[in-house]
Amino acid sequence: MIEVRKLSHRYGPVHAVRELSFRVQKGQVLGLLGPNGAGKSTTMRAVVGLLTPTSGQVLLGGQELSADSAAARALLGYLPEQVPLYLELTVEEFIGFAGQARGLSGAALRSAVDQAIERCGLGEMRRRLIGYCSRGYRQRTGLAQALVADPPVLVLDEPTVGLDPRQVAGIRDMIEEIAKDKAVILSTHILPEASRLCDRVLILNRGRCVADDTPAALSRALGERPRLKLVATPFEQVRQQLQALEHVQLAQAQQQDSSFEIELGPGIDAAALVSALVGSGCAVSEIRPERMGLEDVFLELVAREEQA
Amino acid sequence: MSTTGAVFRRELRSASRQPVVWFVSGAFLTLHAIFFTQLMQAYSQNSVSILSGTLKMQDFTLLDRVVRPLLVADTFILLLLLPALVMRQLAEEWRSGTSDLLLTWPLTESGIVLGKFLASLLVTALMILAASLYVVWAGFFVPIEWPGFLLGQFGLLLYASSVLALSLCASSGTDNPAIAFALSFMGLLAMIVAGQWAASAGEPWDAVLKLLSFSGHVGSFGFGEFRLSSAVWLLGLTLLFLFMATKIIGRRRWTWPGKAGR
Numbered sequence: 176m177i178e179v180r181k182l183s184h185r186y187g188p189v190h191a192v193r194e195l196s197f198r199v200q201k202g203q204v205l206g207l208l209g210p211n212g213a214g215k216s217t218t219m220r221a222v223v224g225l226l227t228p229t230s231g232q233v234l235l236g237g238q239e240l241s242a243d244s245a246a247a248r249a250l251l252g253y254l255p256e257q258v259p260l261y262l263e264l265t266v267e268e269f270i271g272f273a274g275q276a277r278g279l280s281g282a283a284l285r286s287a288v289d290q291a292i293e294r295c296g297l298g299e300m301r302r303r304l305i306g307y308c309s310r311g312y313r314q315r316t317g318l319a320q321a322l323v324a325d326p327p328v329l330v331l332d333e334p335t336v337g338l339d340p341r342q343v344a345g346i347r348d349m350i351e352e353i354a355k356d357k358a359v360i361l362s363t364h365i366l367p368e369a370s371r372l373c374d375r376v377l378i379l380n381r382g383r384c385v386a387d388d389t390p391a392a393l394s395r396a397l398g399e400r401p402r403l404k405l406v407a408t409p410f411e412q413v414r415q416q417l418q419a420l421e422h423v424q425l426a427q428a429q430q431q432d433s434s435f436e437i438e439l440g441p442g443i444d445a446a447a448l449v450s451a452l453v454g455s456g457c458a459v460s461e462i463r464p465e466r467m468g469l470e471d472v473f474l475e476l477v478a479r480e481e482q483a
Numbered sequence: 484m485s486t487t488g489a490v491f492r493r494e495l496r497s498a499s500r501q502p503v504v505w506f507v508s509g510a511f512l513t514l515h516a517i518f519f520t521q522l523m524q525a526y527s528q529n530s531v532s533i534l535s536g537t538l539k540m541q542d543f544t545l546l547d548r549v550v551r552p553l554l555v556a557d558t559f560i561l562l563l564l565l566p567a568l569v570m571r572q573l574a575e576e577w578r579s580g581t582s583d584l585l586l587t588w589p590l591t592e593s594g595i596v597l598g599k600f601l602a603s604l605l606v607t608a609l610m611i612l613a614a615s616l617y618v619v620w621a622g623f624f625v626p627i628e629w630p631g632f633l634l635g636q637f638g639l640l641l642y643a644s645s646v647l648a649l650s651l652c653a654s655s656g657t658d659n660p661a662i663a664f665a666l667s668f669m670g671l672l673a674m675i676v677a678g679q680w681a682a683s684a685g686e687p688w689d690a691v692l693k694l695l696s697f698s699g700h701v702g703s704f705g706f707g708e709f710r711l712s713s714a715v716w717l718l719g720l721t722l723l724f725l726f727m728a729t730k731i732i733g734r735r736r737w738t739w740p741g742k743a744g745r
Contacts, residue, residue, distance in 0.1 A: 223587045224586070224587060225583060225586060225587060225736065245589040245590075245591065246589070248587060248588065248589045249589040251587060253583075253584070253587045255580060255583045255584070257580060259579050259580030259581040259582075259583060259584060260581070261493070261497060261581060263496075263497050263500040263501060264493070264496060264497065268493075268496060272489060272492075272493045273584070273588065275486070275488070275489030275492070275493075276486055276489045276490070276585075276588040276589070276590050277588060277589060278486065278589065320584070
């Protein structure tokens with residue numbers, strides 16, 4: 176449904192995006208992750224037709240996106256990062272305008288507006304001027320305009336930024352619901368959000384794709400060195416022991432709860448580690464494998480890329 | 484065309500809730516009323532001259548003494564006010580980021596420009612219509628040549644359309660409404676003043692400046708004369724600026740960093 180082929184873009188001498196290619200099928204949510212300046216916004220703007228890439232192609236539903244590609248843009252619903260709205264219109268009028276701009280009229284328009292309002296939980300606000308709505312309702316209004324014509328492609332740029340936790344949960348539930356029959360690209364800085372909503376994540380750094388897989392597969396791929404969480408006392412003695420042991424790398428130590436995060440090399444396993452600690456007089460109260468979250472994967476990949 | 488209609492309806496809806504639109508309309512009607520009252524007072528006082536025989540009745544028509552001077556005053560009032568009416572139309576879209584939405588919807592650039600232009604033209608036409616009621620009211624008491632009056636109003640509307648198109652063009656190139664206002668005001672002023680410069684300029688510049696001047700073209704309508712060349716000139720100017728606005732949007736859409744990118 177969305178196909179990006181060898182997308183590259185330069186701002187003068189700076190490469191914002193380099194040779195980026197990916198596909199998003201119907202029913203799939205692709206998360207676009209990366210630190211600031213990674214090329215996410217450039218990629219998003221190229222995908223929605225707001226930027227001509229230096230090279231490469233963007234296809235929506237098989238049609239190339241270009242200045243005169245109204246047909247390709249008709250497939251698209253876009254929620255920009257800072258939702259721009261006409262504050263002097265009511266919620267209903269604005270969503271109606273978005274529907275009319277997409278060619279809806281008459282009964283079809285009214286029905287589409289009603290559905291979008293209901294889907295986004297804007298029933299009570301429909302006749303309120305957008306200028307008087309809270310940030311959460313404005314975000315929902317932005318989402319409703321993207322959904323009003325039921326487009327098969329959705330591009331959502333930081334949809335939960337600046338919302339309170341309850342609003343965030345509401346927007347995430349909504350995205351989960353609407354993503355079932357659409358191809359969605361979601362740009363976010365919030366990694367738990369990407370873990371929850373995305374079937375696939377594409378991690379960008381300095382304009383390059385450094386990873387493209389499911390969050391689980393990325394965690395597995397980077398978890399080749401088993402990482403353990405260990406709780407043992409006394410803190411100082413355990414730390415000295417861990418530093419002294421061969422094939423054990425101490426990643427983190429917290430004195431508060433006397434916990435440690437360690438990585439084991441090939442020459443030692445968990446049982447041998449516990450024996451060594453107990454043998455030296457330490458008391459081990461907990462040991463368990465630590466799964467690598469998307470946040471760890473992200474940081475690890477970006478760090479590797481920076482080192483390279 | 485339906486998408487032009489969508490933009491047109493949205494613009495009208497927004498216009499009805501924007502203080503600047505009410506201010507411009509109110510200011511136009513007030514200034515028009517002031518000029519009309521003064522001209523009518525002068526007209527009434529001078530009627531004594533007719534009774535004393537120093538002026539002939541045919542030199543003293545409402546068209547000559549009130550409608551035509553009023554038309555000249557209106558061109559200056561609109562020169563000041565119409566850029567204020569239009570300055571936000573595209574500049575505000577760029578500034579607030581709503582241009583990102585418009586340009587990702589299946590709207591054409593020409594549809595956006597045309598929808599906005601037609602909405603502002605309708606608001607202006609209603610203003611001119613409301614203002615013309617003063618003269619219509621006077622026509623109940625004093626004989627008036629209606630064809631000449633209507634032709635003058637038609638010329639004023641053609642002039643207003645070219646002013647709106649130029650202002651819309653200025654608004655398309657910036658995200659600051661104040662800059663859009665200043666650009667269009669300076670452009671319009673130059674076109675008005677070109678007529679004055681033409682008188683003192685030697686050949687061939689006098690002809691060129693006359694051609695560029697608004698006053699030469701609008702004036703003919705005021706004198707009850709329908710000049711096809713003037714109508715074509717004003718319409719051509721309107722189309723030229725609308726075309727330029729479309730091209731500017733087309734160019735900016737691919738280079739504008741967006742609200743978040745600034």
